[in-house]
Amino acid sequence: MIDYRSDTVTKPSQEMLKTMITADLGDDVYGDDPTVNAFEQKMATLSGFEAAMIVNSGTQSNLCALLAHCGRGEEYIVGQGYHTYLYEAGGAAVLGSVVPQPIKVQPSGELAFADIEAVIKEEDQHFAKSKLLSLENTHCGKVIPLDYFVKAREFADKHNLDIHLDGARIFNALTELKIELSDICNYVDSISICFSKGLGTPMGSVLCGSKTLIDKARRIRKMVGGGTRQAGITAKAMDYALDNNVPKLINDHQNAKLLADLLSDCNELTITEPQTNMVYINLDESINSELMAKLLLQEGIKVSVGQTLRLVTHLNIDKADIIYTADTIKDVLNLISEALQQ
Numbered sequence: 001m002i003d004y005r006s007d008t009v010t011k012p013s014q015e016m017l018k019t020m021i022t023a024d025l026g027d028d029v030y031g032d033d034p035t036v037n038a039f040e041q042k043m044a045t046l047s048g049f050e051a052a053m054i055v056n057s058g059t060q061s062n063l064c065a066l067l068a069h070c071g072r073g074e075e076y077i078v079g080q081g082y083h084t085y086l087y088e089a090g091g092a093a094v095l096g097s098v099v100p101q102p103i104k105v106q107p108s109g110e111l112a113f114a115d116i117e118a119v120i121k122e123e124d125q126h127f128a129k130s131k132l133l134s135l136e137n138t139h140c141g142k143v144i145p146l147d148y149f150v151k152a153r154e155f156a157d158k159h160n161l162d163i164h165l166d167g168a169r170i171f172n173a174l175t176e177l178k179i180e181l182s183d184i185c186n187y188v189d190s191i192s193i194c195f196s197k198g199l200g201t202p203m204g205s206v207l208c209g210s211k212t213l214i215d216k217a218r219r220i221r222k223m224v225g226g227g228t229r230q231a232g233i234t235a236k237a238m239d240y241a242l243d244n245n246v247p248k249l250i251n252d253h254q255n256a257k258l259l260a261d262l263l264s265d266c267n268e269l270t271i272t273e274p275q276t277n278m279v280y281i282n283l284d285e286s287i288n289s290e291l292m293a294k295l296l297l298q299e300g301i302k303v304s305v306g307q308t309l310r311l312v313t314h315l316n317i318d319k320a321d322i323i324y325t326a327d328t329i330k331d332v333l334n335l336i337s338e339a340l341q342q
């Protein structure tokens, strides 16, 4: 099965599993796991922050960050399509009494500074307190350039806001921008990074920030049941992914481009040129997306159903799979249009 639903479907490789079982372990809630400690130190150094903390998932990482930055009655300004607003079950509001202030996301994936400025609240008893700007890179596979973060920092300083960056796929962005993690982290107050997406670990994310922020976040992680014991098993996988799978992300980007190119002559498809590992395809309204997904599944290709298809390339999809997929999609489209003509 070639699974394009997400890069979260990647499975740990044999080599990753082999290194995991060699991890030196201890109880991480006591701060005793040497593999976790070394990996957190490595991530702190790499990001240029004072501290880092491993977490079970990206959602837990963002929750810890939002609650560490904002208290009750304080608000974070966020894109309405960003993960920290839309896809985390309202966790910051439910568990932290933190108020989300969603705003429109630009086609580039950025937030317009004028839009942010328009919702920043002045000191007044009627209003929640504007505290944090929550950004995202990549957003829907789109890369936000370094220059935006330089401007965002200047803007945030002027308005007394912290910046959290949901960098679930930051290494995809860095691969395209050809810059280091610390280059972007210079301009934000915290970053969350997922390792269980394109980097292929079975679980795990990392939150990086100042020592004060991460100390606060550690208490919140414990509160939401995220303190794990012999966590070095997952830290070892993340460490492996950092060294071995980050350099492979470029393949996923090339595969996405190849898939888009191979399908570019299909009249029924409108394809957005991919910037990283996501190919967005709008299906002509004559194409029944449910039928198309069913026919593709019969040929061993799994996609999410929708009039906009999001095909995500990852570690477990190679160039031969891409060529097979393009051929199969063309066959299926022909089949559907022949059926329509009868």
Ligand SMILES: *Cc1c(COP(=O)(O)O)cnc(C)c1O
Pocket: 056, 057, 058, 059, 060, 062, 083, 084, 136, 138, 166, 168, 169, 194, 196, 205
């Ligand atoms: C997947 C994702 C997350 C959350 O990750 P989980 O590990 O699935 O909780 C956060 N932000 C973005 C942009 C993501 O794509």
